[in-house]
Amino acid sequence: MLQAIGADGIEALFDEIPAELKDTRLERVPHASSEMEISRLMQERAAQDGRWSSFIGAGAYEHHIPAAVWQLVTRGEFYSAYTPYQAEASQGTLQLLYEYQSMIAGLTGLDAANASLYDGASALGEAMLMAVRLHKSSRRILLPRNLHPHYAAAARTIVSSQEVEIVEVPYCAQRGTLEVAALEAIADKSAAALVIAQPNAFGALEDVHMLTDWAHRHGMLAIAVVNPVSLALLAAPGSWGARGADIALGEGQPMGVPLSGGGPYFGFMTCKAAHIRQMPGRIAGATVDAAGARGFALTLQAREQHIRRSKATSNICTNQGLAVTAATIHMALLGPSGLRRVAQACHGGLQRLIDRLRPLGVRPRFTAPCFHEAVLELGVPAGPVLEAMRAERILGGLDLSDWSAELSGALLVCVTETKTDADLDHYARALSAALARVRGTG
Amino acid sequence: MKVAQDRRYAATHEWARLEADGSVAVGITDHAQELLGDLVFVETPEVGKSFAKGQACGVVESVKAASDIYAPVAGEVTAVNAELSGSPERINEDAHATWIFKLRPNDPGELATLMDAAAYEGAVNADQG
Numbered sequence: 103m104l105q106a107i108g109a110d111g112i113e114a115l116f117d118e119i120p121a122e123l124k125d126t127r128l129e130r131v132p133h134a135s136s137e138m139e140i141s142r143l144m145q146e147r148a149a150q151d152g153r154w155s156s157f158i159g160a161g162a163y164e165h166h167i168p169a170a171v172w173q174l175v176t177r178g179e180f181y182s183a184y185t186p187y188q189a190e191a192s193q194g195t196l197q198l199l200y201e202y203q204s205m206i207a208g209l210t211g212l213d214a215a216n217a218s219l220y221d222g223a224s225a226l227g228e229a230m231l232m233a234v235r236l237h238k239s240s241r242r243i244l245l246p247r248n249l250h251p252h253y254a255a256a257a258r259t260i261v262s263s264q265e266v267e268i269v270e271v272p273y274c275a276q277r278g279t280l281e282v283a284a285l286e287a288i289a290d291k292s293a294a295a296l297v298i299a300q301p302n303a304f305g306a307l308e309d310v311h312m313l314t315d316w317a318h319r320h321g322m323l324a325i326a327v328v329n330p331v332s333l334a335l336l337a338a339p340g341s342w343g344a345r346g347a348d349i350a351l352g353e354g355q356p357m358g359v360p361l362s363g364g365g366p367y368f369g370f371m372t373c374k375a376a377h378i379r380q381m382p383g384r385i386a387g388a389t390v391d392a393a394g395a396r397g398f399a400l401t402l403q404a405r406e407q408h409i410r411r412s413k414a415t416s417n418i419c420t421n422q423g424l425a426v427t428a429a430t431i432h433m434a435l436l437g438p439s440g441l442r443r444v445a446q447a448c449h450g451g452l453q454r455l456i457d458r459l460r461p462l463g464v465r466p467r468f469t470a471p472c473f474h475e476a477v478l479e480l481g482v483p484a485g486p487v488l489e490a491m492r493a494e495r496i497l498g499g500l501d502l503s504d505w506s507a508e509l510s511g512a513l514l515v516c517v518t519e520t521k522t523d524a525d526l527d528h529y530a531r532a533l534s535a536a537l538a539r540v541r542g543t544g
Numbered sequence: 545m546k547v548a549q550d551r552r553y554a555a556t557h558e559w560a561r562l563e564a565d566g567s568v569a570v571g572i573t574d575h576a577q578e579l580l581g582d583l584v585f586v587e588t589p590e591v592g593k594s595f596a597k598g599q600a601c602g603v604v605e606s607v608k609a610a611s612d613i614y615a616p617v618a619g620e621v622t623a624v625n626a627e628l629s630g631s632p633e634r635i636n637e638d639a640h641a642t643w644i645f646k647l648r649p650n651d652p653g654e655l656a657t658l659m660d661a662a663a664y665e666g667a668v669n670a671d672q673g
Contacts, residue, residue: 238590379585404585404610413610 159516211340227260305475358432
């Protein structure tokens with residue numbers, strides 16, 4: 103082959119790389135190990151980790167994934183990291199994307215969905231740009247301060263070179279949610295959209311109807327940032343307020359995707375039919391072939407960069423195919439009733455944990471109702487308490503002083519359906535002992 | 545390729561026709577619709593917005609391409625063809641009978657700077673040759 107292309111040798115194909123970069127000796131990389139040696143090493147390391155009981159949510163949630171999900175996902179027909187485009191995408195792949203889109207649109211109560219984005223945080227950045235394109239006159243976005251700080255940071259990065267102004271909306275320190283007064287204070291500034299997180303980063307539930315109507319009354323779009331499991335119990339974004347949210351997005355990880363050290367996850371995005379031409383990402387559509395048989399194709403591709411180039415809605419040209427496959431199978435296996443039972447178990451579990459902690463003098467910091475996460479007021483710095491709980495192999499929650507100094511002493515705790523009453527009892531005992539230690543009374 | 549004699553043409557394949565009420569109707573040429581293929585969507589400019597001559601003011605989208613529409617003369621948009629939101633294919637059927645938007649020109653004399661039918665036809669043939 104080298105002869106056929108007229109190359110002197112394989113090195114000739116790499117001659118663009120400067121010589122000083124080519125001959126680096128990798129002195130600190132050990133010799134290759136065999137498969138057997140590596141397997142043993144990994145097993146020993148995993149055994150060191152041990153089993154932990156995790157009560158940390160904060161954007162990524164531990165849920166039970168039925169064994170059938172990944173059994174099916176790892177089938178050769180699905181299991182590929184590649185993002186096929188129109189010419190090479192199989193009907194099976196496109197049908198799966200279409201079914202995923204149908205499910206996620208239904209779950210959020212909106213008309214159209216894309217085939218997914220990288221994750222919830224970048225989906226927010228994309229939604230903000232989409233809102234600015236749709237609004238046409240304002241490039242300002244109202245962002246609540248009780249949104250997950252990683253989402254706010256990622257969104258800021260994504261819009262940073264697009265001349266989009268972000269105005270922060272403070273939350274009520276007592277309820278933990280957005281209040282009309284804070285919104286009215288900035289009502290004189292026009293904006294393209296108000297971002298509403300439900301539940302918000304504290305697990306607290308916002309008055310989404312009031313907020314959506316407020317946004318629409320002031321000529322703004324309403325962008326919903328939602329948890330997909332919560333949608334089995336809470337009002338879907340499509341029915342928020344009188345007209346429904348315009349765009350809904352969030353992190354799809356809770357649906358069949360394991361925590362796996364932070365990723366890969368996937369971002370979902372849905373919108374009203376009128377907005378579909380401004381939605382980024384790939385979109386699969388159903389159609390009929392020349393013989394009238396049903397088929398699937400990527401559609402509305404004129405939004406995308408391979409056709410619109412610099413005027414494309416986004417330069418994302420992929421989707422999280424594998425994670426989406428898992429989520430689709432997960433949603434199909436659970437069905438609406440299964441998803442509702444999971445959500446109810448999460449909600450009930452959190453309430454039962456809070457009840458066990460009241461006698462310890464530990465109460466929720468905010469007064470608004472919560473879904474599966476709540477901020478607990480410890481009265482002492484959370485760090486040492488969590489350290490003590492780790493001795494019981496319990497990850498007690500997220501120390502919110504990580505997010506902001508004003509939240510020191512606050513612990514964000516999450517309970518999912520994976521926690522039994524015995525787990526909650528264990529948590530209460532461990533927290534009690536830890537508090538006694540830290541308060542110096544133990 | 546059809547060319548109508550009653551109007552002027554831009555090098556970017558828009559036609560511009562002076563209406564009786566002094567407005568300028570704008571559409572795309574038969575040649576343009578043939579190059580684009582079946583149109584699926586037309587993004588029309590907003591009524592009330594003003595554009596400079598040559599400024600991008602809309603988009604015609606087909607299955608394989610999305611092309612900007614450029615204002616052939618400077619002016620303010622006074623009307624858009626509502627029919628196009630439901631039936632963009634009208635442009636494929638008869639591009640010269642289907643106006644996309646109407647402008648109130650800043651200077652009606654600017655039309656004279658555009659090509660006449662013969663010049664446009666010549667320019668297209670030169671392109672293809």
